[in-house]
Amino acid sequence: MRVAVYARVSSEDQAERGTIENQLEFARKYCDLHELDVVEWYRDDGVTGTIPLEMRDEGRRLLEDAKAGRFELLLIYRLDRLGRSARIILNAVYDLEQHGVKIRSMTEPFDTGDPNGRFLLTILAGVADLERETILERMWYGANRAARAGKWLGGIVPYGYRVNEEGYLEVNEDPLPGMDMSEADVVRLIYRLIADQGYSTIKVADYLNALGVPPSYTKDGRQIKRGKRKVNTAGIWRPGRIRNMVVNTTYKGIHYYGKRTNKKRELIPREVPALVTEETWEKAQQVLHDNQLESMKNAKRQYLLRGLIKCGVCGLTYHGTAYGGPGGKPKAYYVCGGKTAYRGPLDGKCTSKNVPQEWIEDMVWQSCVDFINNPGDAIKELAASMEERKSQKAALTAELEMVKNAAKEKEVEKQSILDLYRKRIIGSVDVEQQLQQIAREKAALDQRAKDLEKQIEAEECLAQQFDTAEELLADLKAKLEANPPFEVRREIVRALVKEIIIDTKPGDNGRPRAIVTARYTFSKVVTRTARDS
Numbered sequence: 022m023r024v025a026v027y028a029r030v031s032s033e034d035q036a037e038r039g040t041i042e043n044q045l046e047f048a049r050k051y052c053d054l055h056e057l058d059v060v061e062w063y064r065d066d067g068v069t070g071t072i073p074l075e076m077r078d079e080g081r082r083l084l085e086d087a088k089a090g091r092f093e094l095l096l097i098y099r100l101d102r103l104g105r106s107a108r109i110i111l112n113a114v115y116d117l118e119q120h121g122v123k124i125r126s127m128t129e130p131f132d133t134g135d136p137n138g139r140f141l142l143t144i145l146a147g148v149a150d151l152e153r154e155t156i157l158e159r160m161w162y163g164a165n166r167a168a169r170a171g172k173w174l175g176g177i178v179p180y181g182y183r184v185n186e187e188g189y190l191e192v193n194e195d196p197l198p199g200m201d202m203s204e205a206d207v208v209r210l211i212y213r214l215i216a217d218q219g220y221s222t223i224k225v226a227d228y229l230n231a232l233g234v235p236p237s238y239t240k241d242g243r244q245i246k247r248g249k250r251k252v253n254t255a256g257i258w259r260p261g262r263i264r265n266m267v268v269n270t271t272y273k274g275i276h277y278y279g280k281r282t283n284k285k286r287e288l289i290p291r292e293v294p295a296l297v298t299e300e301t302w303e304k305a306q307q308v309l310h311d312n313q314l315e316s317m318k319n320a321k322r323q324y325l326l327r328g329l330i331k332c333g334v335c336g337l338t339y340h341g342t343a344y345g346g347p348g349g350k351p352k353a354y355y356v357c358g359g360k361t362a363y364r365g366p367l368d369g370k371c372t373s374k375n376v377p378q379e380w381i382e383d384m385v386w387q388s389c390v391d392f393i394n395n396p397g398d399a400i401k402e403l404a405a406s407m408e409e410r411k412s413q414k415a416a417l418t419a420e421l422e423m424v425k426n427a428a429k430e431k432e433v434e435k436q437s438i439l440d441l442y443r444k445r446i447i448g449s450v451d452v453e454q455q456l457q458q459i460a461r462e463k464a465a466l467d468q469r470a471k472d473l474e475k476q477i478e479a480e481e482c483l484a485q486q487f488d489t490a491e492e493l494l495a496d497l498k499a500k501l502e503a504n505p506p507f508e509v510r511r512e513i514v515r516a517l518v519k520e521i522i523i524d525t526k527p528g529d530n531g532r533p534r535a536i537v538t539a540r541y542t543f544s545k546v547v548t549r550t551a552r553d554s
């Protein structure tokens with residue numbers, strides 16, 4: 022029987038499985054042992070098994086020689102030398118058999134010369150193929166393909182979603198404990214507040230905390246697992262968390278897989294169920310962006326009269342704001358809080374005029390400096406004011422005490438109502454009514470307590486630290502001479518300014534003008550009309 026030997030290594034194989042010489046050496050020994058005569062050697066060195074036999078240099082020569090009838094048996098080291106897929110192996114076997122050539126693997130138990138061998142060949146060719154597929158899939162495509170198909174592959178499950186039994190992300194519409202809302206509803210609410218109503222993340226966090234919405238699903242206050250990580254379920258909504266949620270593309274239906282790893286890795290976008298429309302999502306990004314610009318503008322400026330100016334039209338406090346002026350230069354104003362949307366009795370429609378920051382601050386500061394340098398008889402007024410402030414603070418503190426006690430009393434009232442109910446003296450309808458009434462009263466008391474605490478805090482200024490007006494004045498004078506920085510000027514202003522009221526009235530030409538009335542602790546009342554702003 023005339024025998025041929027075919028050997029092949031791909032460039033990758035060489036490192037792992039030795040060179041082509043190993044296969045040829047094996048074949049020589051094999052033929053010696055089995056007393057076979059080799060008529061020709063074929064060696065495809067550095068050729069991949071993914072291309073068909075007839076397209077390899079030596080493979081083509083092998084087929085031509087087979088066709089010419091130069092040999093009857095082909096020896097191969099292993100089946101996968103013929104090819105790396107079942108199709109290529111079986112095609113090669115078929116082509117060779119067309120020319121009456123049998124194939125024998127020197128290391129595997131088959132020979133195409135017998136039926137069992139042929140069957141085994143088919144199986145082994147199939148296994149080789151499958152093995153290759155599996156290896157490739159594991160190495161390259163496995164995780165990615167599953168991710169593209171939408172499977173959740175671990176990590177914290179985003180708020181508003183859950184992972185179902187099949188391992189896919191789905192919208193979580195389960196009502197939160199004790200609430201009519203689901204996590205998904207909370208997410209939709211957050212986007213609505215920001216995109217449609219321009220809420221800041223701080224305002225949203227305050228609102229969710231006031232509603233008592235738990236930041237994540239919590240059962241008996243225990244830690245729960247969201248994905249792989251354990252998270253502490255206690256706590257409150259914070260603006261940073263709201264921001265992170267709003268910028269998360271998952272909520273518009275696109276989740277980027279792979280972004281959490283430190284290693285460089287492909288980011289795979291995949292579709293997940295959306296909670297908000299693309300339009301709403303984009304709008305919310307815009308609002309976040311605008312709000313950030315606004316706060317950056319304001320952060321650069323310090324407002325000397327912060328909290329000291331009241332609106333004569335609606336009663337709310339003026340606050341500092343910078344607008345982009347002509348040429349992109351921001352101009353700073355004090356603006357009534359009642360003009361900001363959704364605040365105050367006039368619901369964002371206060372008609373008060375804005376006042377330029379520089380103008381009103383210069384005016385107030387100059388009055389303070391004049392007084393410190395030439396107090397004259399006004400020092401008596403200052404002394405009286407200091408006494409008044411002290412007694413005012415005492416009065417406020419006393420009221421706060423009383424309000425707090427009254428709030429505590431409400432708790433006692435609640436208990437007695439429940440006692441009456443337990444003793445079956447009153448019915449459930451009455452209980453309900455009484456408890457609601459008590460809750461309303463308690464809420465009003467709590468609000469008053471908060472207001473009082475704020476007022477008391479506002480009263481705590483430099484003036485409180487001195488027993489006499491002379492001592493205070495000496496201190497102010499020393500500060501003034503040291504060219505005071507903003508914080509110290511602010512201290513001086515707080516010690517000397519009682520309040521500033523801005524009225525808005527029609528001027529001579531019929532257009533509204535701002536009229537500023539400043540009251541000082543040294544009793545000089547200054548009224549000025551603002552230049553046209």
Ligand SMILES: [Zn+2]
Binds near residue numbers: 336337358371372
């Ligand atoms: Zn106003």
